[in-house]
Amino acid sequence: MIDSGDNAMTATKMTGVGKATRTLRNTAVGLGLMLVSAQALADNVLQDVRYSAAPGGKVDITLQFAQPVGEVQAFTTDSPPKIAIDLPDTTSAFSKRRVVIGSGATSAVSAVEAGGRTRVVVDLLRPAGYVTRSAGNLLVVTVDAGSVQAAGAVMAQSADPTKRSAAMASVSNIDFRRGDNGSGRLIVRFNNPGVAPDMRNDGKQVIVDVANASIPEALRRRLDVTDFATPVVSVEPRNNAGSTRLVINTNGAYDSMAYQTGNEYVVEISPKRTAATAASPQAGVMRNAGQATIGGTTGRYTGKPVTFNFQDVPVRTVLQLIAEESNLNVVVADTVSGSVTLRLINVPWDQALEILLRAKGLDQRRDGNVVWVAPQAELSAYELAQNNARINLENSGELVTEYIPINYGNAQDLITIIQASGSGGGGAAGGGGGAGGNRGFLSARGSISADTRTNTLLINDTRKKIDEIKRMLLVLDRPVDQVMIEARVVIADETFSRDIGATFSFNNVNNPSATSSKTTTDGFDLSLPVTGGGTFNFGILSPSSNLDLSLSALEAEGRGEVVSNPRVITTNQREATITQGDEIGYTTPQAAGAGQALATPAFKEALLELKVTPTITTDGRVFMQINLKKDDIKGFTLGVPSLTKRSVTTGVMVDSGDTVVIGGVYEFRNRQDISKLPWVGDVPVLGNLFKKRNKTHSKAELLVFVTPRVLQVAKR
Numbered sequence: 001m002i003d004s005g006d007n008a009m010t011a012t013k014m015t016g017v018g019k020a021t022r023t024l025r026n027t028a029v030g031l032g033l034m035l036v037s038a039q040a041l042a043d044n045v046l047q048d049v050r051y052s053a054a055p056g057g058k059v060d061i062t063l064q065f066a067q068p069v070g071e072v073q074a075f076t077t078d079s080p081p082k083i084a085i086d087l088p089d090t091t092s093a094f095s096k097r098r099v100v101i102g103s104g105a106t107s108a109v110s111a112v113e114a115g116g117r118t119r120v121v122v123d124l125l126r127p128a129g130y131v132t133r134s135a136g137n138l139l140v141v142t143v144d145a146g147s148v149q150a151a152g153a154v155m156a157q158s159a160d161p162t163k164r165s166a167a168m169a170s171v172s173n174i175d176f177r178r179g180d181n182g183s184g185r186l187i188v189r190f191n192n193p194g195v196a197p198d199m200r201n202d203g204k205q206v207i208v209d210v211a212n213a214s215i216p217e218a219l220r221r222r223l224d225v226t227d228f229a230t231p232v233v234s235v236e237p238r239n240n241a242g243s244t245r246l247v248i249n250t251n252g253a254y255d256s257m258a259y260q261t262g263n264e265y266v267v268e269i270s271p272k273r274t275a276a277t278a279a280s281p282q283a284g285v286m287r288n289a290g291q292a293t294i295g296g297t298t299g300r301y302t303g304k305p306v307t308f309n310f311q312d313v314p315v316r317t318v319l320q321l322i323a324e325e326s327n328l329n330v331v332v333a334d335t336v337s338g339s340v341t342l343r344l345i346n347v348p349w350d351q352a353l354e355i356l357l358r359a360k361g362l363d364q365r366r367d368g369n370v371v372w373v374a375p376q377a378e379l380s381a382y383e384l385a386q387n388n389a390r391i392n393l394e395n396s397g398e399l400v401t402e403y404i405p406i407n408y409g410n411a412q413d414l415i416t417i418i419q420a421s422g423s424g425g426g427g428a429a430g431g432g433g434g435a436g437g438n439r440g441f442l443s444a445r446g447s448i449s450a451d452t453r454t455n456t457l458l459i460n461d462t463r464k465k466i467d468e469i470k471r472m473l474l475v476l477d478r479p480v481d482q483v484m485i486e487a488r489v490v491i492a493d494e495t496f497s498r499d500i501g502a503t504f505s506f507n508n509v510n511n512p513s514a515t516s517s518k519t520t521t522d523g524f525d526l527s528l529p530v531t532g533g534g535t536f537n538f539g540i541l542s543p544s545s546n547l548d549l550s551l552s553a554l555e556a557e558g559r560g561e562v563v564s565n566p567r568v569i570t571t572n573q574r575e576a577t578i579t580q581g582d583e584i585g586y587t588t589p590q591a592a593g594a595g596q597a598l599a600t601p602a603f604k605e606a607l608l609e610l611k612v613t614p615t616i617t618t619d620g621r622v623f624m625q626i627n628l629k630k631d632d633i634k635g636f637t638l639g640v641p642s643l644t645k646r647s648v649t650t651g652v653m654v655d656s657g658d659t660v661v662i663g664g665v666y667e668f669r670n671r672q673d674i675s676k677l678p679w680v681g682d683v684p685v686l687g688n689l690f691k692k693r694n695k696t697h698s699k700a701e702l703l704v705f706v707t708p709r710v711l712q713v714a715k716r
Helices: 004-041 150-161 161-167 315-326 348-359 376-396 410-420 463-476 496-504 548-556 685-688
Strands: 044-054 058-065 075-079 081-088 091-092 096-105 106-114 117-124 130-135 138-143 169-178 182-188 198-200 206-212 232-240 242-252 254-261 263-272 285-288 291-293 305-314 330-331 339-348 362-369 370-375 399-405 446-451 455-463 482-493 524-526 537-541 560-564 567-571 575-593 596-617 620-637 640-654 660-674 691-711
Touching: 044 096, 044 106, 044 117, 081 138, 091 106, 091 117, 091 130, 096 305, 096 315, 106 315, 117 138, 169 232, 169 537, 182 232, 182 242, 182 339, 182 640, 182 660, 182 691, 198 254, 206 254, 206 263, 206 399, 242 263, 263 620, 315 330, 315 339, 315 348, 339 348, 348 362, 362 376, 399 463, 410 455, 410 463, 455 463, 455 496, 482 548, 482 575, 482 596, 548 560, 567 575, 575 620, 575 640, 596 640, 620 660, 620 691, 640 660, 685 691
Parallel strands: 044 091, 330 370
Antiparallel strands: 044 058, 058 138, 075 081, 081 117, 096 106, 106 117, 130 138, 169 182, 182 263, 198 206, 206 242, 232 242, 254 263, 254 339, 285 291, 305 339, 362 370, 399 455, 446 455, 482 560, 482 567, 482 691, 524 537, 537 660, 575 596, 596 620, 620 640, 660 691
């Protein structure tokens, strides 16, 4: 046990030790609190950066943190104009390093972390004032619309009525047109370019206020534009307390955009693409390789939507913003200058670029992901100079001579093609070259000729031009398919014609329910009517039809005969001619002098002529241009035969091996036979008792069967 003295001593000792311990504990607690406080400050995180447009051209930039924000340090620079905000002991978890704003005087905002702190930089299009305020975990930076000097100038003009009236503009014209894709376009012109329109959407109305412009009474009339079939129903120009207000009434969902160039302000109201199209890229934009599809449909413009609101901003600055949004490398010529006032809301960046270029008389040339922007005249001059340099280089190149044998085509025909094709510069035409005319594949100094004996081309030109001609000949100098044309000319009586016509009619592969009492084969596409005379009739038989068997049965039954079965082979698109007939002889008197006449023989042709020009299609079918002519002897006039001529010209598409049947060509034969007893039958009057007369009349139809067969040639 420990007595009281010991206890007292022990207590005293412990008290001393306790004091020391408490001192150390307090020190540790204090250091711990300091560390915790520092750690808490160091743990503040910048999570998000947002922005929104405010009245008067201002922009509110909202910075969201993980914890409340304390004091911040901010400063500005004039060249280039920027606002920098330093956030000590703050890290950045913001996924984007830069956000393009393009509204008012604000160009973009970026956040960079370095050395345990985060700096937020607001890029300005021109010097502008700003105000910061904090609310919990949010820090809001409000950027003014313009520089302090510009604001002071506006205030001075407001105080001085003389200066204010001098700055006022007036509306000189209002026009409405229908734009692309059913959009309505309102074009407002002012008497000077110093205006500042402000557009906003208010339900079914789009309102444009122009504070520094008046509108004459003659233009304050309601415009009914319903007939233009756009989302715009009417436009109401009004006088609004000495300024101008344009109220655009719409019908249905719409998208609005506006842009200004000089003294012209354009408002475009287009039908809303889809309900999914929203201002945020996540809602209405599907990205693919740096481009976007708006509302799920691919149109003329496919860039990511952007929103810009510029007032008198340098063109080069706007091009820089578009380059950042499009991920393109934009090269701007030194001659690009000037400023632009532009307001675009949810517009594809490629359309914004086109509007900007059109407004400032510029143009672009794209090579991969590099875009060169320059005035149109400068680009045209550059391309013209480049083309002239190329031509000069070709003209100064060494000439070479080459002999090119032609295997399948005609060398002389190919010369015509070479001289009439290609993209060469001016110069000669003709086999041996020369001056003037179109040069085709030849250069200005080139020449070409052909040796018809060996079918060889002789070319004298630069190596580049000769190589181009060789590449062309690889395509043209190829074997072509051939077509064998087989024709059957048949003379059949009417009974057989009717039978074969009925066979065609019942033999319909497209009608399985059709029945016939006869056993026939499938294979026709068009029935062959054989009733009546004086017209040609047509039918088509497939290869499955037993045509040869039917014609053999025709001859075996004695109802007709195959009078001709010619075959001819021709190349693709070359005419084949098949002719059959007789020459009819007759005599004509010819003067022989001294009042005498001699009988001179002469001949007329009575022909059945068939001309076929086949064209092989890409799917292996054959289109035939058919010309059929049939001559018949009508009679004789003073010993000279007169002919009845009939012809038909038609075109038909068939498969290889199908047969085209042409009918309707009739031959009439009248025959009179006399049987009599010799001598007695020749006695006048009495001889009629010993004579027997027999008259026969026959009618036969001429059928022509034409069968094309493609003979494919192996390609080299």
